[in-house]
Amino acid sequence: MRYELYYWPEIQGRGEFVRLALEDAGADYVDVARLPNRGMAAMTRFLESRSAEQPPFAPPFLKAGKLVIAQTANILFYLGPRLGLVPKNEASRLWTHQLQLTIADWVSEVHDTHHPISGGLYYGEQKREAKRRSADFTAERLPKFLGYFEQILQRRPTASDYLLSKAVSYVDLSTFQMIASLRYAFPRAMARLEPKHPRLLALHDRVSARPRIAAYLSSERRLPFNQQDIFRHYPELDA
Amino acid sequence: MRYELYYWPEIQGRGEFVRLALEDAGADYVDVARLPNRGMAAMTRFLESRSAEQPPFAPPFLKAGKLVIAQTANILFYLGPRLGLVPKNEASRLWTHQLQLTIADWVSEVHDTHHPISGGLYYGEQKREAKRRSADFTAERLPKFLGYFEQILQRRPTASDYLLSKAVSYVDLSTFQMIASLRYAFPRAMARLEPKHPRLLALHDRVSARPRIAAYLSSERRLPFNQQDIFRHYPELDA
Numbered sequence: 001m002r003y004e005l006y007y008w009p010e011i012q013g014r015g016e017f018v019r020l021a022l023e024d025a026g027a028d029y030v031d032v033a034r035l036p037n038r039g040m041a042a043m044t045r046f047l048e049s050r051s052a053e054q055p056p057f058a059p060p061f062l063k064a065g066k067l068v069i070a071q072t073a074n075i076l077f078y079l080g081p082r083l084g085l086v087p088k089n090e091a092s093r094l095w096t097h098q099l100q101l102t103i104a105d106w107v108s109e110v111h112d113t114h115h116p117i118s119g120g121l122y123y124g125e126q127k128r129e130a131k132r133r134s135a136d137f138t139a140e141r142l143p144k145f146l147g148y149f150e151q152i153l154q155r156r157p158t159a160s161d162y163l164l165s166k167a168v169s170y171v172d173l174s175t176f177q178m179i180a181s182l183r184y185a186f187p188r189a190m191a192r193l194e195p196k197h198p199r200l201l202a203l204h205d206r207v208s209a210r211p212r213i214a215a216y217l218s219s220e221r222r223l224p225f226n227q228q229d230i231f232r233h234y235p236e237l238d239a
Numbered sequence: 240m241r242y243e244l245y246y247w248p249e250i251q252g253r254g255e256f257v258r259l260a261l262e263d264a265g266a267d268y269v270d271v272a273r274l275p276n277r278g279m280a281a282m283t284r285f286l287e288s289r290s291a292e293q294p295p296f297a298p299p300f301l302k303a304g305k306l307v308i309a310q311t312a313n314i315l316f317y318l319g320p321r322l323g324l325v326p327k328n329e330a331s332r333l334w335t336h337q338l339q340l341t342i343a344d345w346v347s348e349v350h351d352t353h354h355p356i357s358g359g360l361y362y363g364e365q366k367r368e369a370k371r372r373s374a375d376f377t378a379e380r381l382p383k384f385l386g387y388f389e390q391i392l393q394r395r396p397t398a399s400d401y402l403l404s405k406a407v408s409y410v411d412l413s414t415f416q417m418i419a420s421l422r423y424a425f426p427r428a429m430a431r432l433e434p435k436h437p438r439l440l441a442l443h444d445r446v447s448a449r450p451r452i453a454a455y456l457s458s459e460r461r462l463p464f465n466q467q468d469i470f471r472h473y474p475e476l477d478a
Contacts, residue, residue, distance in 0.1 A: 053394050054334050057341045057387055069333055071340040078333060094308055094317060095293050101310040101340075102296045108347060116355050116368065118375035129355065129368045136357035148296055155292050 003029040003079075004063040006043045011229040012181070012222075014072045014107065015060040017100075020173040021076060023216040025083035031221070033059075073100040076170045085170040096164060099152075099171045103178060106145045110185065111230045113137045113237055123234070134237035138189040142182070146197050149175060153199035161206055168210070175200070176207035181231035186238045242268040242318075243302035245282045250468040251420070251461075253311045253346065254299040256339075259412040260315055262455040264322035270460070272298075312339040315409045324409040331403060338391075338402065338410045342417060345384045349424065350469045352376045352476055362473070373476035377428040381421070385436050388414060392438035400445055407449070414439070415446035420470035425477045 003022065007015025009031075022029045033043040043059065046052070056070030062078070069075050077097050080086035086096045111119075116133040117126040152163055162172045179200060183190050194201055207213055216222055225231060242261065246254025248270075261268045272282040288294065295309030301317070308314050316336050319325035325335045350358075355372040356365040391402055401411045418439060422429050433440055446452055455461055464470060 051394065053391075053396065054337075055387075055390070055394075056337075057344075067330055067333070069337065071337045074333060074337050074340055077336075091306055094306070094313060097316075098293075098295075098308065098310045098313050101313055101343075104340075105296075105347070108344070112351065112355075116351075117371045118379070120375065120379055126371075129371070132356045132365075132368070136359065140357070140359055148294075151294070152292075155290065155294075157292065 001028070001065060003027060004032050005029055005060060006032050006046060006063070007060040009034040009040055010223065011226065012177075013060075013230050016177055016223075017072050017103075017170075017174045018060055018062065018075050018079070019221075020177060020213065020216070021079055021083055021085055021170045023221070024168070024173055024210060024212050025085060026212055027079075027083055073097060073104050076100055076174075080170050083170070085168065085173070087164065087167075087169075092164060096169050096171050099149075099163065100174060102145075102148070103171070103174050106141075106178065107230060109137060109141055110182075113185075114232050114234060123232075127236075130234070130237055135239055138186060138239050142186070142189060143193060143196075146193055146200060150197040150200045153203065162203065168207070172203060172207055173213070176204050176213075179204040180208075181225065184225040185231040185233050187233070188238045240267070240304060242266060243271050244268055244299060245271050245285060245302070246299040248273040248279055249462065250465065251416075252299075252469050255416055255462075256311050256342075256409075256413045257299055257301065257314050257318070258460075259416060259452065259455075260318055260322055260324055260409045262460070263407070263412055263449060263451050264324060265451055266318075266322055312336060312343050315339055315413075319409050322409070324407065324412070326403065326406075326408075335403060335408050335410050338388075339413060341384075341387070342410065342413050345380075345417065346469060348376060348380055349421075352424075353471050353473060362471075366475075369473075369476060374478055377425060377478050381425070381428060382432060382435075385432055385439060389436040389439045392442065401442065407446070411442060411446055412452070415443050415452075418443040419447075420464065423464040424470040424472050426472070427477045 005015065005018055005022065007013065019031065033039045047056065049055065054068060056068065060072055060075065061068055061070035062075045064078070069078050080093065080096065081088050086093055113134040114123050114130050115126060116129045123130065160166050162168050163175065208217060244254065244257055244261065246252065258270065272278045282298065286295065293307060295307065299311055299314065300307055300309040301314045308317050316332070319332065319335065320327050325332055352373040353362050353369050354365060355368045362369065399405050401407050402414065447456060
């Protein structure tokens, strides 16, 4: 099946967690809104449809045959077993999804470091609040999230390359994306925290060296980090 | 099976979405942290365990036999088919979960109306920012979320009592909880918006009249809304 991913065409954002899974699996997919000509119009038409019975609240969403699935973690829950990126038993699927939902919470908190008041206002209109929120994020929340994932790697009964086992899962790809993005957005905070999280950094390196991921990251399909994205680098927010 | 729910014993919070599902289904469950004597200690012991291989990031979490499941929407995804609160086919389960995840995002935004800077600071320490964020929430976000769920009810091909069909699902129970909680937290904003969302209000009334839900709401098991909870009533935030 050819999957159709719908997401904003100029940012990595939440869509990137889905792109990484599709890329690692070598899946047949189209990144619809990035298609030349009518791509973005197709996404807009879908979002503005007044007849869809199961409308997405927001991108990303995935068309898979007749299904339209929204919410990043939900898309990955659906794709996981189909792409061989999660064990098929229920316990593993729930645990992987639980971790993915924790990453979703983490992403929202990152977004709010630069937009603590409103997504509808410019950063410059909420800069003072952003400084306060970011100071809390880098001092309290970032260490908490990093520590949580490091601890999961540490507690595995046998040494293993990835969060679940020796086999990669989609939440490993998402964890790679978090580390890479946080290094872009908060280089100083990350430089300070990285020495305490060696297993997480090894996981990042292991994912980025996977052949299909490495090929993807060096391709034009991988959009650059940028200042319209969820992860943004404002030096004044990186204490 | 007797389910064990672990959640903060003095608030409705995120745990309430799980409680409502268990109550509506008449499930056998224990609200562990509310047990006299050692209840809260049991939850703390679990959260602070240094050996759990699959630790929750935060409450609520559910013990179901050998499984420990965290993240509210994930718990409901697991419980749904077991409690008869979602159709068993994959498409319906994904759609219901997608709606539940949108509710999870909505809940986080409500939390941040009174804590836009940090969950670790008192409300009084971020009151100015809370006013700005709440003004945006009541003007932009609240109408968007309410309108989204109203529209789903409106677009159903045949008139139906609930979001998915004539049968109740767990996301209907959660939608009831959102309306009830928003009325507590933002009575003025809700009074202004309610006339535009008749189907949503009818859904709220229909859920609250379900015999087991009605019995639960009038029991001592239903904690009162309060100012330590996610939904809080600060008149100055309710424009």
